[in-house]
Amino acid sequence: MLDSGQTIVAEPNNQGVPATLIKNPFLHYFKKHKRSFFAGIFSLIGTNLTDALPPLLIGYSIDQITRGESIDSIALTLAALIVATAFLAWFRYLWRVYWGRFNHSVAEDLRNHIYDKYTDLGPTFFSKTSVGELMSLINNDVNLFRMAIGPGVLVLLDSVIVLCIIPPLMISISPDWTWKSLILIPLIPFVVRSLMTKIREGYKKQQDRFAELSGVSQEIVSGIRVIKSYAQEDNQTALYNKISKRYQFSSDHVAKLDSLFAPTMELGVTTGSVILLVVGAPEVMSGAVSVGAFFAFYQYIQRMIWPMEAIGLGVNFIQKGRGSFDRIRELLQTESDVPDEGQIPLKTFQSLEFEQVTFTYPGADAPALKNLSFQLNRGETLGIVGAIGSGKSTLIELLCRQYQISEGKIKINGLPIENYKREDLMNLFSVVPQDAFLFSRKLKDNIAFGDRQWSFSQVEGAVRYVNFEDEVEKIPDGYDAVLGEKGVNLSGGQKQRLTMARAIIRQSDFLILDDSLSAVDAETEKKILEEMNAQEHSSKTAIIISHRLASLRKATNTLVLKNGELEDFGNHHQLLKSSSTYQSLYSLQTEVSQ
Ligand SMILES: Nc1ncnc2c1ncn2[C@@H]1O[C@H](COP(=O)(O)OP(=O)(O)OP(=O)(O)O)[C@@H](O)[C@H]1O
Ligand SMILES: [Mg+2]
Structure with a gap:
């Protein structure tokens, strides 16, 4: 702090x-x-x-x-x-x-x-x-x-x-x-x-x-x-x-x-x-x-x-x-349904594999993900698209071990994720969840969240990265402004960008954005994506969930989900030919933007 x-x-x-x-x-x-x-x-x-x-x-x-x-x-x-x-x-x-x-x-x-x-x-x-x-x-x-x-x-x-x-x-x-x-x-x-x-x-x-x-x-x-x-x-x-x-x-x-x-x-x-x-x-x-x-x-x-x-x-x-x-x-006496019993330390990321993963939420009738398999290697960007409720966030929840999977395996560097210490696993990723959550604390403390000591210039860097520096200037007290209940209220997009800055400051090698660009205007989104694809970040791995195909154009591969199942997997050009969901989304979005 x-x-x-x-x-x-x-x-x-x-x-x-x-x-x-x-x-x-x-x-x-x-x-x-x-x-x-x-x-x-x-x-x-x-x-x-x-x-x-x-x-x-x-x-x-x-x-x-x-x-x-x-x-x-x-x-x-x-x-x-x-x-x-x-x-x-x-x-x-x-x-x-x-x-x-x-x-x-x-x-x-x-x-x-x-x-x-x-x-x-x-x-x-x-x-x-x-x-x-x-x-x-x-x-x-x-x-x-x-x-x-x-x-x-x-x-x-x-x-x-x-x-x-x-x-x-x-x-x-x-x-x-x-x-x-x-x-x-x-x-x-x-x-x-x-x-x-x-x-x-x-x-x-x-x-x-x-x-x-x-x-x-x-x-x-x-x-x-x-x-x-x-x-x-x-x-x-x-x-x-x-x-x-x-x-x-x-x-x-x-x-x-x-x-x-x-x-x-x-x-x-x-x-x-x-x-x-x-x-x-x-x-x-x-x-x-x-x-x-x-x-x-x-x-x-x-x-x-x-x-x-x-x-x-x-x-x-x-x-x-x-x-x-x-x-x-x-x-x-309530037992955690996701026991943290892994012993193997995890420091670097090489590869992620989903192997025939099927998952049903406790108490739900139908599985949210069915038989899902794909691979993502270090340095690649994986895009995920799919209709509302198709299982995109569920995939991230499972990757972050919020739930225990019943069938299939999720492997990192070739080993099931259960084998690793949960803390190491979570330190590997910088996740920007779909629902932005900010604490009723100072703006700078919301970004510098975690047990590491961040310098003020790092906080400023993260804020610049998500294109928020102009807004901070306008907020009374700026970085010292207390957010939330008894403090400054921010718009949905502003909150989203601050949670993104919180993830960015961690400088981990694996960034996960769950629809985080949705509340951001197109220009800011473009800027953020450009930053991400810039030379210094290109060795980093990312998963970007987005409803806007434009955000995923440069992704190494994009995974198309339909009712929890993999409909298709490939780069922008391949998917335009092979995935009907991708095609219809693409024509819809290009029509709108024309
Ligand atoms: N905590 C939960 N308990 C039970 N079912 C859930 C839970 N969270 C999600 N689901 C169900 O799982 C399915 C997939 O949900 P998920 O949140 O992964 O969708 P999504 O693709 O991220 O949708 P969106 O585009 O709206 O974010 C949906 O049918 C949803 O109703
Ligand atoms: Mg979601």
Whole structure:
């Protein structure tokens, strides 16, 4: 990139998805980030131990006051209280730091795995899944899993720790009061379990609906021009409202189940406090138990509210997170239909052969290419013509290994392309796809796209090559203008030429233009072709798909496709004699130009 503003250098995360992550994500991350995880737990134990001291100390000081002890001894108890509170604050700070570090590292790791998967999967996967769903997975689901492994696990651990500390202290004051006031506690796990399953199911449904809603929103926003030009605003709004309503119903259902948790828990504990007042008050009045001890006990019952709620809360977070991880797991286990397993390096191009290649798109009835065979050697230019939908772009897709071919072989330098590393294969070609795509980045960064450092003069050279230099002058900010959504909008032809400049700057020996000249005016096209055929580029190989035969006049050979089959193959003069498709295209185009 030309910009040097980037300071964070992130390592690519290409190690694949560990089996332990798929099997048990919680355990996997506890182990992977054990330092912050255990430091978080120790600070949490410290917090709870120091948090148990104030009721005891305050109760003790109440008794000291009622006994009329000296100010000095009361001050000593209060000093101990201040020290305990200071430690409590310190431990609280620590667990927040460690636990935050832990769960944010988990989210980062998971996002990277998902992102890697997105870059690994081919067009077959993306044609089946909406962008909204993919966005929801990497943002929403990752966040819910983070909430489960972070706050979810934390509150559960916290309640276990509190349950280990507080009841023994209560028993030390009065075993009788303890069992009576906590009698309803054993019922809680049953309530939790019955709600748990329902929440999980409801939540999965809510997430599916959310993904559906994001998909539709994304589509409506990106297709807003088409919607408006067909005056379909009302219909699309009705569709959006319907899906939004469905999401609202499912959220409402989950909210109702969620709301049952806290009141149920509190009911149990409040009952405990009432029981304490009934059984404890007479003993305090008779003097069998001190007021301070009664005060401490009452405080401990209040402390028991939290773990009871926390169990519900934690289980809830964990259920939601598990639902989200089920969806993430499904993605991470999706196998790429074009595995990148080739080992042989590929540096130079000598020859390309298609040998009886037949290919059917996944889910399609008829093959897009049938029994296609041809050869292209280094230094040659291959033209491809054919009607709309005759399989021209498909041929390029297969050459770039976007799909796996089922029959036949595509060979480069005599070896099937599957044998090469995909990265090497793609570095061999400079492809200008049919659909120009520009990123919402600076104009110069759109051209200098890739991991190599391009000099500014190289960018200018590529722009000159595609005859775009005059347009750059007219754009405010020129090479620094930000394109796309929040920036400068370019015409179809301008976009096409910039994507061409992006391919040209790579200076590879093999240029592929998929109908890229279609959005360019005839003069610019002529200029580009002249540049391509100029002396310095003549040793380079090219595939040019074009509907205009004039662009292919100088091609070594042109391949004529008809319904996915090779109709003819030869140079301009040969095809004029032998190919009926070529002939009719030629006469049509010469008529038009006359
Ligand atoms: N992703 C896809 N899934 C299923 N079928 C597809 C897919 N892409 C293309 N096809 C089909 O394959 C056939 C060949 O398409 P292709 O895009 O290769 O045509 P083309 O010759 O490049 O057409 P054009 O001149 O319009 O660019 C068409 O019938 C098309 O409907
Ligand atoms: Mg095409």
